[in-house]
Amino acid sequence: MTIHPRARTLLAALAVSLAAGAAHAEWMQPDPTYRETQQALRDAVRDTAGHADDPARLAALGALQLRLAKVADAEKTLARVLALQPGNPIALAGLGKLASFRGRDGEADSLLALAGEAPGAEGALRDRFDLAVRREDWKGALALAAKLEDEAGRVEQLQRLSEREPITIEGGEGAPRTIVNFERSWPVPLVKVKLNGQSVLMAVDPGATEMLVDPSSARLTRVETQPGERTVVWLGGRMAARSGILDRVTLGGITVRGLPAAIVSLRKYSLQVNPQGVPIAGVIGLPMLRRLGVTMDFRENRIEVSRLPAPAVTGGTRVPFELWGVGELVAFGSVNGGRKMAIQVGTGLPEAGIGAAPEMFEEFGVKPGKLANAVRSVGAVLQGRPWSRVTAPTVTIGSLVGDRVPGWSGVVDVQEFWRHGIRRDALLGPAFFRDRRVTFDWSRREMVFQQKP
Numbered sequence: 463m464t465i466h467p468r469a470r471t472l473l474a475a476l477a478v479s480l481a482a483g484a485a486h487a488e489w490m491q492p493d494p495t496y497r498e499t500q501q502a503l504r505d506a507v508r509d510t511a512g513h514a515d516d517p518a519r520l521a522a523l524g525a526l527q528l529r530l531a532k533v534a535d536a537e538k539t540l541a542r543v544l545a546l547q548p549g550n551p552i553a554l555a556g557l558g559k560l561a562s563f564r565g566r567d568g569e570a571d572s573l574l575a576l577a578g579e580a581p582g583a584e585g586a587l588r589d590r591f592d593l594a595v596r597r598e599d600w601k602g603a604l605a606l607a608a609k610l611e612d613e614a615g616r617v618e619q620l621q622r623l624s625e626r627e628p629i630t631i632e633g634g635e636g637a638p639r640t641i642v643n644f645e646r647s648w649p650v651p652l653v654k655v656k657l658n659g660q661s662v663l664m665a666v667d668p669g670a671t672e673m674l675v676d677p678s679s680a681r682l683t684r685v686e687t688q689p690g691e692r693t694v695v696w697l698g699g700r701m702a703a704r705s706g707i708l709d710r711v712t713l714g715g716i717t718v719r720g721l722p723a724a725i726v727s728l729r730k731y732s733l734q735v736n737p738q739g740v741p742i743a744g745v746i747g748l749p750m751l752r753r754l755g756v757t758m759d760f761r762e763n764r765i766e767v768s769r770l771p772a773p774a775v776t777g778g779t780r781v782p783f784e785l786w787g788v789g790e791l792v793a794f795g796s797v798n799g800g801r802k803m804a805i806q807v808g809t810g811l812p813e814a815g816i817g818a819a820p821e822m823f824e825e826f827g828v829k830p831g832k833l834a835n836a837v838r839s840v841g842a843v844l845q846g847r848p849w850s851r852v853t854a855p856t857v858t859i860g861s862l863v864g865d866r867v868p869g870w871s872g873v874v875d876v877q878e879f880w881r882h883g884i885r886r887d888a889l890l891g892p893a894f895f896r897d898r899r900v901t902f903d904w905s906r907r908e909m910v911f912q913q914k915p
Contacts (some may be wrong), residue, residue, distance in 0.1 A: 493821035502526055517547035522677050528556050531885045547616040551580035562593050563784040585883045600624035615692030619705035624634045629720040634769040640714035647763045649812040650735045650892050656712040659681040662743035669808015670747030671789045674722040679743035694724045698874035699845045700887055701726045718750050734812050748789045757901040775901045778912040781860030786882050795859035798826040803887040807883050809893030817859050818872030818888035826854050848872055862911055864894050
């Protein structure tokens with residue numbers, strides 16, 4: 463189908479906003495990529511005035527609303543477009559993305575397939591691939607990977623996964639929960655697990671979209687590896703990785719078999735999070751955690767795990783979350799009382815409760831302290847770019863508020879703001895969870911927080 467010329471012009475502003483990303487943000491102003499998209503949205507609002515029945519103009523408006531994470535407005539606008547023009551690819555792709563984020567997988571796959579690869583729906587193919595990986599539809603992901611250049615290094619792993627038995631869980635029957643003490647909870651939570659039968663130390667991070675394993679530990683524990691290289695995104699940046707499959711991972715007497723993994727160098731990370739201890743073997747990410755009933759108790763320095771369905775949790779503060787891409791746990795909140803923003807939830811960011819690009823902190827009037835230069839080396843070690851210490855007066859997710867939250871400025875690459883075609887501004891870190899107990903309710907997609915009395 464053809465797209466209205468004005469709509470195509472407005473959508474082109476999305477690419478322009480990314481090109482502006484290298485420019486430095488103005489103090490107390492959004493970064494250039496955000497401002498460019500805001501201006502495009504204002505233009506789209508103006509162009510739809512008096513044209514409420516023009517699907518092309520409305521589709522451009524809805525796409526920009528979605529890009530700026532104005533999800534309620536976007537959903538309403540794009541639904542209107544489909545009512546006027548059922549085959550509109552922009553509306554199909556946008557509504558498919560939202561359905562995927564919210565766990566309506568069948569609906570998402572159908573909408574994204576209908577969107578195809580038409581102009582304006584370029585992200586639909588990526589969203590379908592991410593959804594297939596999250597659903598462990600390895601054959602479906604394999605077919606889509608052939609159309610995505612940056613997934614060529616994952617083809618061998620997907621082929622192998624499609625030939626193996628499905629991922630299985632063993633143990634934990636009859637036990638309401640098992641308590642595993644953190645070996646240390648600061649600067650990130652570390653636990654002992656068995657990886658392919660060998661006892662190792664691993665970090666716990668629901669912000670990791672894959673199981674991460676250091677190459678030396680992969681060799682020691684005889685992790686099955688596949689040829690080819692690819693990139694993974696973790697802690698706001700990209701890392702080179704090889705693919706692997708973990709025969710078994712055991713935590714608290716519960717074993718998960720057949721998990722896919724990314725083999726990445728964690729040596730520098732290990733020196734930062736466990737400098738006087740044994741090297742960490744890897745990171746337990748969302749692919750394993752979402753298969754278990756999980757409570758991370760930072761008051762008692764432990765993690766509690768069980769087989770699903772986990773015991774119900776009563777009381778507490780409930781914070782809804784979504785799963786973006788292959789499995790990024792995202793909640794909506796704010797920093798320093800500013801605009802509503804998407805924040806990825808994790809516990810792998812060392813010594814901090816919030817991490818973002820400098821542009822985000824500058825937008826909300828948060829700047830590095832006097833001693834920031836003394837600690838810039840941490841980021842340079844982990845990502846090759848400097849981080850500076852900041853303190854956010856408040857950080858909010860849902861209705862939960864943290865005061866004077868320590869953070870790192872420089873963690874997130876500006877280009878990662880728009881990774882899924884929708885704005886995501888920051889990463890939550892373990893300091894936000896201190897003195898809190900949080901249970902992940904996977905069926906309801908909520909985090910249940912219980913604070914220290």
